[in-house]
Amino acid sequence: MTLDGEALEQLRKRARAGGADKYHAANAAKGKLFARERVASLVDDGSFVEDGLYANALAEGLPADGVITGTATIDGRPVCLMANDSTVKAGSWGARTVEKIIRIIEQAYTTKVPMVYLVDSAGARITDQVELFPGRRGAGKIFWNQVRASGSIPQVCALFGPSAAGGAYIPAFCDVVAMVDGNASMYLGSDRMVEMVTGEKTTLEAMGGARVHCAESGVGHFLCRSEADALDVVRRYLSYLPTNWTQPPPAAPAAEAPTKVDLAALVPASERQAFDMRRYAKGLLDQGSFFEIQALWAKELTIGFGRLDGEVVGVVGNNSMVKGGVLFVDSADKATRFVQLCDAFNVPLLFLSDVPGFMVGSAVEKQGIIRHGAKMITAISEATVPKICVVVRKAYGAGLYAMAGPGFEPDATIALPTAKIAVMGAEAAVNAVYANKVAAIGDESERAAFVAARREEYEQDIDIVRLAGELVVDAIVEPHELRTELIRRFAAARGKDRHFATRRHGVTPV
Numbered sequence: 255m256t257l258d259g260e261a262l263e264q265l266r267k268r269a270r271a272g273g274a275d276k277y278h279a280a281n282a283a284k285g286k287l288f289a290r291e292r293v294a295s296l297v298d299d300g301s302f303v304e305d306g307l308y309a310n311a312l313a314e315g316l317p318a319d320g321v322i323t324g325t326a327t328i329d330g331r332p333v334c335l336m337a338n339d340s341t342v343k344a345g346s347w348g349a350r351t352v353e354k355i356i357r358i359i360e361q362a363y364t365t366k367v368p369m370v371y372l373v374d375s376a377g378a379r380i381t382d383q384v385e386l387f388p389g390r391r392g393a394g395k396i397f398w399n400q401v402r403a404s405g406s407i408p409q410v411c412a413l414f415g416p417s418a419a420g421g422a423y424i425p426a427f428c429d430v431v432a433m434v435d436g437n438a439s440m441y442l443g444s445d446r447m448v449e450m451v452t453g454e455k456t457t458l459e460a461m462g463g464a465r466v467h468c469a470e471s472g473v474g475h476f477l478c479r480s481e482a483d484a485l486d487v488v489r490r491y492l493s494y495l496p497t498n499w500t501q502p503p504p505a506a507p508a509a510e511a512p513t514k515v516d517l518a519a520l521v522p523a524s525e526r527q528a529f530d531m532r533r534y535a536k537g538l539l540d541q542g543s544f545f546e547i548q549a550l551w552a553k554e555l556t557i558g559f560g561r562l563d564g565e566v567v568g569v570v571g572n573n574s575m576v577k578g579g580v581l582f583v584d585s586a587d588k589a590t591r592f593v594q595l596c597d598a599f600n601v602p603l604l605f606l607s608d609v610p611g612f613m614v615g616s617a618v619e620k621q622g623i624i625r626h627g628a629k630m631i632t633a634i635s636e637a638t639v640p641k642i643c644v645v646v647r648k649a650y651g652a653g654l655y656a657m658a659g660p661g662f663e664p665d666a667t668i669a670l671p672t673a674k675i676a677v678m679g680a681e682a683a684v685n686a687v688y689a690n691k692v693a694a695i696g697d698e699s700e701r702a703a704f705v706a707a708r709r710e711e712y713e714q715d716i717d718i719v720r721l722a723g724e725l726v727v728d729a730i731v732e733p734h735e736l737r738t739e740l741i742r743r744f745a746a747a748r749g750k751d752r753h754f755a756t757r758r759h760g761v762t763p764v
């Protein structure tokens with residue numbers, strides 16, 4: 255085939271046009287952008303260099319084999335990316351699709367730049383399975399590459415449509431997933447398959463829609479109102495992370511003072527009264543810098559990135575507004591993954607503790623609360639980035655350990671003057687130790703006086719000045735001094751030597 259300039263231009267035009275008009279129209283009716291428009295609005299103008307545009311160029315109806323891959327810059331920083339074109343066989347993966355995706359992840363890994371996945375796909379192209387599914391460079395190799403790259407380069411996914419079966423694992427292996435409400439879904443079997451296998455009648459939305467994954471399963475991290483919002487999440491996520499694991503996270507050019515929040519007034523003295531730890535974090539961090547992750551899932555624990563004097567930190571806080579801030583199986587998992595993410599990418603960790611401990615009872619025991627708690631404590635132990643634990647109100651029981659208490663090599667444990675650190679709260683402790691004696695006191699007022707006296711003794715035992723005197727806490731600071739204290743302590747910890755254990759890896763509780 256001879257190719258003059260005009261013929262080449264025609265070839266390019268055809269490849270760039272995507273699939274049939276009816277599929278473009280169907281997408282537009284759902285408010286979905288064409289994959290090439292998504293790429294164009296995400297990356298810096300003129301920065302995209304496409305790879306594999308001519309994949310399947312001689313085949314009918316398979317332009318670029320339904321996926322766009324290449325390199326670009328976002329806010330001036332390099333990335334590799336892939337974007338499924340759902341106008342071509344519903345974005346399903348043919349043999350060339352798979353090869354293109356494998357190549358671009360390998361390129362991201364070897365050039366040490368973030369990998370961005372813009373997903374909208376029916377998963378494996380069932381009609382072509384022999385060419386794409388089982389082989390050494392079949393679809394499995396995509397996941398192998400994602401796992402290899404995990405923690406080495408940032409991997410972020412925006413999900414705009416379905417992500418079916420094998421396709422659902424691409425988002426699952428990413429650090430975070432942004433899902434567009436109403437259009438995005440992830441599932442291992444379609445609704446038709448589910449009905450065939452189990453008899454359950456369901457829909458893609460009810461089974462694997464954005465709300466399900468962002469609020470219930472925890473597989474999704476950001477529920478987005480629109481495609482533009484999802485692309486913003488990708489941009490914002492990358493702005494907190496280094497280009498790869500060997501680099502520090504990017505500092506902001508200018509730090510803004512935090513939103514005015516009276517931190518002292520925000521924390522009620524009574525442990526029975528809740529307060530919003532997200533507001534507390536915003537009162538400490540540079541203005542507008544708090545970027546919450548998984549805001550709708552396991553809400554008793556708050557996680558997210560923020561900046562202190564321009565420097566990135568990862569925040570893990572207990573939120574007493576939800577379930578009293580008690581740790582459950584999902585919140586333990588949420589913390590575990592976030593701590594691993596921060597540790598992998600050199601993001602120092604700030605723990606804001608107001609934790610009554612882990613949940614107790616038969617329901618959580620059956621869910622494996624011990625296993626999930628152990629997983630969180632493993633992540634805290636293994637994290638070698640600078641970590642500072644601030645006991646904002648309380649740290650009780652194994653909650654102290656899970657929030658990077660003194661035994662977990664924090665760079666500092668800081669307490670506010672009203673903070674309490676104890677094996678459990680006073681009421682529970684008096685009940686645990688004196689239940690028999692209390693039951694033996696017949697007179698009600700005598701009983702009340704006995705309990706009050708034991709409580710007072712207990713409170714004295716855990717007095718925060720005593721704990722500072724014993725070097726359990728490194729500093730007691732007033733709320734208005736806390737930001738400056740944290741900025742100075744994180745700066746001092748920045749150059750620390752980071753080793754934990756010499757071995758291949760631990761046998762982690764999962």
Ligand SMILES: CCC(=O)SCCNC(=O)CCNC(=O)[C@H](O)C(C)(C)COP(=O)(O)OP(=O)(O)OC[C@H]1O[C@@H](n2cnc3c(N)ncnc32)[C@H](O)[C@@H]1OP(=O)(O)O
Pocket residue numbers: 342343344345346375376377378379380381393416418419420421444
């Ligand atoms: C690793 C293991 C795996 O990944 S196995 C993959 C299993 N995948 C599936 O079961 C998903 C099957 N597809 C679907 O459920 C739907 O197509 C979804 C993704 C919901 C999209 O629906 P919708 O937007 O209405 O598109 P559509 O069904 O009209 O399809 C458009 C054209 O694409 C084709 N298509 C779709 N999925 C596949 C597939 N997995 N393999 C091969 N072809 C597929 C359809 O046949 C249709 O083709 P045509 O344009 O009519 O020629």
